[in-house]
Amino acid sequence: MKKTERYLALDVLRGMTIALMITVNNPGSWKYIYAPLRHSSWHGCTPTDLVFPFFLFVVGVSMFFSFSKYGNTLNKESFKRLGRRTLLIFAIGLFLNSFPQWDRDYSTLRIMGVLQRIALAYGFGSLIVLSVPRKYIPLLGFSILLLYWGILGWFGGEDPYSLNGNVTIPFDAAILGEQHLYRGFGIPFDPEGLLSTIPAVVTVLLGYLTGVFIKTTEKVKIPGQLALYGLIVAIAGRLWGLVFPINKPLWTGSYVLYTAGLAAMAFALLIFIIDIKGYKKWTSFFVVFGMNPLFIYALSGLWARTLGMIIKIELADGTVMRGSTWLYENIFVPLAGNMNGSLLYALTHVFFFWVIGYFLYKKRVFIKV
Known part of the structure; x- marks a missing residue:
């Protein structure tokens, strides 16, 4: 059986799409999204x-x-x-x-x-x-x-x-x-x-x-x-x-x-x-996503659901807030405001999953789906 040929430009394009998927799927607030990201x-x-x-x-x-x-x-x-x-x-x-x-x-x-x-x-x-x-x-x-x-x-x-x-x-x-x-x-x-x-x-x-x-x-x-x-x-x-x-x-x-x-x-x-x-030097960031695309995408979806549906923060007044909402309102909004904070929240997710992907990449772990 022949070995599958790899194409760097293809890995980069694949990685770009995964990075963008994570970005558009994980705003800090669905109320505050720049038009191109809608x-x-x-x-x-x-x-x-x-x-x-x-x-x-x-x-x-x-x-x-x-x-x-x-x-x-x-x-x-x-x-x-x-x-x-x-x-x-x-x-x-x-x-x-x-x-x-x-x-x-x-x-x-x-x-x-x-x-x-x-x-x-x-x-x-x-x-x-x-x-x-x-x-x-x-x-x-x-x-x-x-x-x-x-x-x-x-x-x-x-x-x-x-x-x-x-x-x-x-x-x-x-x-x-x-x-x-x-x-x-x-x-x-x-x-x-x-x-x-x-x-x-x-x-x-x-x-x-x-x-x-x-x-x-x-x-x-x-x-x-x-x-x-x-x-x-x-x-x-x-x-x-x-x-x-x-x-x-x-x-x-x-x-x-x-x-x-x-x-x-x-x-x-x-x-x-x-x-x-x-x-080619600039490509390494996207190659990390491109080498484990479906795993990283699925993991990002699992994490988003965990933050939104499982992790709950109880406030001083007794009300309960979703983990994702708490992070956005208490960390990202104070840092950058509503609109930019929402974008920063999404980009932080991209970086977070890049780190996971980079660890797998350095270990030569490529999860085949």
Whole structure:
């Protein structure tokens, strides 16, 4: 079995997405967040809306290199690997959703989530790239996006791309149960639901095709050509967005193309800086995150839930405050005020988990999921 090839620019991009995931998921207060660190309210795309698709794009690129040792074909060994990873990542996501397990109403447990979407997009994406001839993957990916567009438009309500009128709600409710859907939008609607995971698979496929491209293209030509391809795909996404709005919660086809194009351009820039120009000293901070990405992300989620749901601080007046709220209001707000204190709280979390990642990195401990 061949040894998996590592690509420094890919590790850096992966690490950047994990650092940004921790940043946007852990503000000191959800009331005080700078605009670029907020998701768009519905249609549109903020810098924060790029983080998740960038990670799935990286998953796709990584798949090409990781499956190279299996000949990039579906066989007993590659199927065992993709099956084990899919189930394990999904299970970790479900564990986080149910934490703390001893104080959980399982009748309203959310089934889906970020890690669950990563698991399913990876699993189905892997089956496609390992079983479908490579030349047909672009056509298949675009067909999936067109099919999803048709499903939303045909089966949705009067405004099929609205929060209340989109068809993902009855679809996910029928399969998962309405009580198991996310309610952060004020109604049972899951932005990482089952139906909207279908186009997320295409984000992974575009990443995989990028892996193929950088492996089969002369090194010095990669940044320029990849940046051009990314620009074309991003423009196509923007143009499609005129009739099929760019929307992260629905993971629309225009959103897939737009974000994947930007991810390709960012990857091209990193390849140019790191591999062509040789500027590598600055990369170590992000490589630490990139070498244990899912472990660090899951650990950050577990810690956030511990601070918010388990650790309680009893005040002098007898009231009880969440540990996360106490830290923000008593340490970070006095230091930097509401808005900057909220950001500082998030960045402190990034540094905290970098320290953990650095310890693992120095010990050469790489936790495979």
